[in-house]
Amino acid sequence: MAFEDLTPIVRALVPGLQGQVTANASMKPFSWFRTGGPAQLLFEPAGELDLVQFLRHIPLDWPVMVVGLGSNLLVRDGGVPGVVIKLGKSFGEIELLPGHLIRAGAAAPDVKVARAAAEAGIAGFAFLRGIPGAIGGALRMNGGAYGGEVTDILVEARAILRSGTTQTFDHAAMGFGYRRCAAPDDAIFVSALFRGSAGEPPVLLAAMDEITRQRSATQPVNTRTGGSTFRNPDGHSAWKLVDQAGCRGFRVGGAQVSELHTNFLIAAPEATSADIEALGEAVRQRVRDTSGIELHWEIKRVGLGAPAE
Known part of the structure; x- marks a missing residue:
């Protein structure tokens, strides 16, 4: 899907903008899963003053989020409305x-x-x-x-x-x-x-x-993964709860629970973000059913689900 192009509005509103703005920019390079839809507007500020100017002049009701190296990020397949800020070398x-x-x-x-x-x-x-x-x-x-x-x-x-x-x-x-x-x-x-x-x-x-x-x-360090999927509940290790629930190697679509470390989800090349999130939710349900313990996501999930066909 494609969002409305916000770049003309930004260039008109923000005086002396130095950073790069890109409409409907792919978010796949910014998530280690390499899945997900686009950012409505990607802003890469030239420096701190450029970021300040940008935030002061864009409408306050525009949603804004920041991405780092993407090691703990799942971007949903429908993409991210509003602004995504990527901080660069400066x-x-x-x-x-x-x-x-x-x-x-x-x-x-x-x-x-x-x-x-x-x-x-x-x-x-x-x-x-x-x-x-x-x-x-x-x-x-x-x-x-x-x-x-x-x-x-x-x-x-x-x-x-x-x-x-x-x-x-x-x-x-x-x-x-x-x-x-x-x-x-x-x-x-x-x-x-x-x-x-x-x-x-x-x-x-x-x-x-x-x-x-x-x-x-x-840990499956050389795979398309998002790091630790769930927070450790008080007094428990998330990976042990997942393992005890029989989820080692469990698959949904192109996503799989790691055989090496069960608190890691791995994305195959054909995986969608929906596969990964559905797998995580299925694991949470199995852990809830077997132990009565509620696991909470540590991975940050952002954006919209893919529109129904």
């Missing part, structure tokens, strides 16, 4: 500061921040190697893996609100919980300041290598 800088501090842009991949910290002898960041996303998503979800979470290292996060105003959230204002933060849903993170501690580069790099080895041995 939001991906990593700066080493005195006092074991690191400032990272929201588009900086987690693994690059972990490596920069390790090479600089700054401990506390190795866990980021186990999160296949970017800093913006890690902030939004309090990303964690291998014994660490963003809440352990964050000093403050800088964001631009839907109104185009800039706001800095200190650690307390982020209100971190399990795979969530309390920052407003419309806050677009643009950078963050983190603090680690003194460490030895060879030791830190070895820890990252071990995380890489463990991920390769236990």
Whole structure:
């Protein structure tokens, strides 16, 4: 399906627009599943001021969402109405500061921040190697893996609100919980300041290598997947509940529960987003039936279902 072209409206409303705007842009490159419909309008800002100008001048009733590396994203087959913002290289800088501090842009991949910290002898960041996303998503979800979470290292996060105003959230204002933060849903993170501690580069790099080895041995890292599908319920592991419900290898259309790690869904080349979502819902039902426990999606599902034929 194709949405109304919003680009003429944007160019008329936003003075001095520098970033790229694309109507009905494919969202498949922005999801590791490589499925889904188009974005009505894709905006790739040239920098922070460009993003501020854009948000200040477009209508407030236009829906706006941000995509990062797409490792935890399912775009439905009908596409995403409104605006999708993709932060590029100007939001991906990593700066080493005195006092074991690191400032990272929201588009900086987690693994690059972990490596920069390790090479600089700054401990506390190795866990980021186990999160296949970017800093913006890690902030939004309090990303964690291998014994660490963003809440352990964050000093403050800088964001631009839907109104185009800039706001800095200190650690307390982020209100971190399990795979969530309390920052407003419309806050677009643009950078963050983190603090680690003194460490030895060879030791830190070895820890990252071990995380890489463990991920390769236990997760389907070279497949079209969306990372961990469901949050771990209190006192339980989601993968164990899925496995105990007999869902290892379970298929719906072109989507399958991973044989290697049952909290991962895998998309075959012919899979649709509807296949993936239907598989996830069927797994949730089976877990509910066998254990009485409700699983909740960790993968972010966005957009509209495909129109009925």
